[in-house]
Amino acid sequence: MAATFTLLCVGIFLSIAVLAVLIGQTRNSTPAIYGGCLMISLLALAGGIISLLTGAAGTEVVLPLGLPWIGAHFRIDPLAGFFLAVVNLGGAAASLYGIGYGRHEHEPSRVLPFFPAFLAGMNLVVMADDAFTFLFSWEFMSLSSWALVMAHHGERENARAGLVYLIMASFGTLVLLLAFGLLAGPDGFYAFTAIRTHHLSQLQAGTVLVLALLGTGSKAGLVPLHVWLPLAHPAAPSHVSALMSGVMTKVAVYAFIRIAFDLLGPPDWWWSVPVLVMSGGSAVLGVLYAMMQDDLKRVLAYSTIENIGIIFVTLGLALTFEANGLHAAGALALTAGLFHVLNHALFKSVLFFGAGAVLVSTGLRRMDHLGGLINPMPVTSILVLVACAAISALPPLNGFVSEWLAFQAILLSPQLPQWGLRLLVPAVGALLALSAALAAACFVRVFGIVFLGRPRTPAAQQAREVDLWSQSAMAVLASLCLLAGILPGFIIDSIAPSVYSLIKARMPVQGQIQWLSIVPVAESRSSYNGLLVFIFSAVSAALAAFIIHRFASRATRRAPIWDCGFPDPSPATQYSAESFAQPIRRVFGTPVFRAREQVEMPEPGNLAPARIIVTLHDPAWEALYTPIxxxxxxxxxxxxxxxxxxxxxxxxxxxxxxxxxxxxxxxxP
Structure with missing residues (x-):
């Protein structure tokens, strides 16, 4: 029933895409198309939540399409239900945002037809229950998103982004085709039900895991397969960037979970080694890449690589715990990963929506050309601040909860019998801690440079608040970030059917714990209460404000702002994005990116401006892609x-x- 209902929603998405081709140039096409996508996404979201909470594998639906005598198989189990909820929650928010943002699109006919098709493709990937349907849907998702990346094809950088994305998408599909070929075996078991009964040798299973990691990692953005992501995500319209970064990368996570935890059978302990190595490196390198960028949307794109690394770390932990029979620890790690999948979809969508609001209001993306936007754009700045705090893993917001659960899983690694993993897992934990600290610095930089200080250009000075549709989309997701951080136990219990369907274990029932606390394994080890943290923070802030306003001197005192000894009123004397990142660039950028600074200081009497030129080298491009x-x-x-x-x-x-x-x-012979 659930699969049939969602397939009906997919059919309506495709019908809306056809309708967009017919009415794409009319005046009311933008609100009509995005409004239709919003309603259908909400219906599919409700269907995904119901499938998740019921916890039962739905009835398989077979359509007379695809390969002869096989057909196209679709099914929604609890894992698919969770990811359908994530996909359609992000789709609904992007559609709501697009109603207002889409009015500023110069060529709506290049966006409107492919937007509902993109949503349909992601839903089909999650529902697919055979290899051919999965790969066909995967390619459909990739091509429709590529068309959205190429919407502004007149810009040279966008054309290059589309080319790189198309090449990497083709590589990912080819690798997944090989993986499913090994899974199907010589008898051609294309249906997932048949694949589960086909037992592979250890060598074959390991090969499939590596191929799945490469195929899904190229779509998710794991280093060094990430090169398309910082090019394609900024090139697309901002609401599409939110979908690609916050949702499409999670479809790739779903594909890896489906193969590694479901279709491959019981895991071996060494499967987690390549996953942990690639994901730990992705977490740190992603945020370091982000710290070196000046383009606002490119910073957010590189930050996605860091968060994908965090998710894959938890999946690697779940694999190694499950291989060693530590089912409770595996359930904790997998719950942390799925929780972060939802969290990243929420706060990264808000951040890309905020970047789109800044772009609409000012026409600028370079952070050094912005500044002072908190005054003309107060609503957007507050909502972006919430998302910045969430992605920086600050309590009581949702990003802290999922990362805290991940660290709790890492602390269980001494139970592992393999000495290599006992050394590797704490090392990866240290990388996660470093990435969390750098992420906080990165988004202090983003918010401070873009929204605080004084406007650096006339365009920033003339900025205005965006429309109510865009504000509403950001407000809904920012509120969910706060609710998921305050009441994480309900989210954990909702995720539990997905976790149990994969590893036959789950975290303790959080709804039965007093004071709405959450307990990862046992209350004697650790616990966290987001509601108490929120109440304490709110009461402390209110009390401090009351004391200051009640007992502070009422005399008005005005004095010039401290100018650090340089009384120059020009906004150019403010910290820039480059100067903010300089200490981190010198510490980490020199060994990782071979960063070099060239200072051009004119001689006394020469009125030429002083310049600093920073050169960075991308090790992935130079070591891997340039030789190819x-x-x-x-x-x-x-x-x-x-x-x-x-x-x-x-x-x-x-x-x-x-x-x-x-x-x-x-x-x-």
């Missing part, structure tokens, strides 16, 4: 000579190929 690009270019240049040969050479090649094939047939 050079090799492909070299081979292409050599093969290009073939088109200038004579007819005798072409006949010789044909004769040589014919002789070679005859020899192969003669020697074939």
């Amino acid at each position: 690009t050079n090799a492909v270019s070299f081979v292409a240049r050599q093969l290009d000579r073939l088109q200038f040969l004579t007819i005798r050479h072409y006949l010789g090649f044909v004769f040589f190929a014919l002789v070679t094939l005859l020899m192969v047939l003669a020697l074939w």
Whole structure:
């Protein structure tokens, strides 16, 4: 029933896409298309929540499509129900935001048809119950999102972003095709139900895991497969960027969980090693990349890499705990990962919506050209501040809860029997702690440079608050960030059916714990109460404000702002994004990115401005992708000579190929 209902919603999404082609140039097309997507997303969201809370695997639906005599299989189990809820919650918020934001789109006909198609593709991936349907839906999702990335194709950087994204998406699909080929075996078990009964050797299972990690990691943005993400996410319209960063990357997480925890069977302990290594590195490198950026949307894109790293760390922990029979610890780690999937979808969507509001209001994305927006855009600034605090893992917001659960799972690693994992897991925990501290610094930098201080340009000075549709979308998600942080026990209990369906264990029932506290394993070990933290923070802030206003001197005292000894009223004397990041760049950027600073200081009497030029090197591009690009270019240049040969050479090649094939047939055993 649930699968049939969601498939009906997908069909309506596709119908809306067709309708957008027909009315894309009319005056009311934008609110009509986004309004329709909003309503259908809310219906699909309700269906996903119901499927999640019931905790039972739904009835399989088979459509006469796809491969002959096999059809297209769809099913919604608790895991799919959770991710359907995440996908459609993000889709509903992006649709609500798009009603207002879409009015500023110069070419709506390049966005409107593909937006509902993108939502349909993500829903189909989560519901797919056979390999062919999964891969077809995966490609449909990739191509529709690529079309959205190319919406502003006239800009050179956007064209490059679309090309890189298309190449990496093709690579990910190819790798997943190989993984499903091994899972299907020589008998061609395409349906997931049949794949679960097909037992692989240890070598085959390990190969499938590595292929799944590469295929889903390229879509999620794990380092070094992340190169498309900071190019594509900023290139897309802001509400699409929120969908790609907050939702589509989670569909990739779903794909990895489905393969590693469901289709592959019982895990081996070493499966977690490549997952932990790639994810730990992604968490730190992602936030370091973000600290080096000046483009607001690119900062948010690189931050996604860090959060995807956090999620995959918890999945690696769940694999190793489950392989060693530590089911309670595995349930804790997997719950932390799924909780962070939801949390990241919430606060990252708010941040991209906020970046879109800034872009609409000022026309700018470079942080050094902004500043002082808290005065003309008070609502947007407050909501973005909530999201910045959430992504920085500050209590009592939701980001703190999921990361705290992840650290609680890491603290259980001494129970592991393998010495290598006993050393690796704490090292990854240290990387997570470092990434959390750097994330806080990163978003203090973002909020301080963009919203505080004085406007650095006339465009920032003339900024105005955005429309109510955009504000409402941000407000809803920011409120959910606060609620999920204050009452995390209800979220954990809601996630429990998904966790239990995979590893046959779950965290203790949190709704039965007094004072709405949460207990990861046992109350004697650790607990957390977000509601008490919130009450204490609110009461302390209110009491401090009361004391200051009640007992402070009522005399008005005005004095110039402290100017640090440089009484220059120009906004250019403020901290810039580059200067804020300079200490971290010098400590971490030099060994990781080979950062170099070149200072051009004019001689006394020379009125030329002083300049500082910072150069960074991307190790992933230079070590992996540049050699591949050079090799492909070299081979292409050599093969290009073939088109200038004579007819005798072409006949010789044909004769040589014919002789070679005859020899192969003669020697074939």
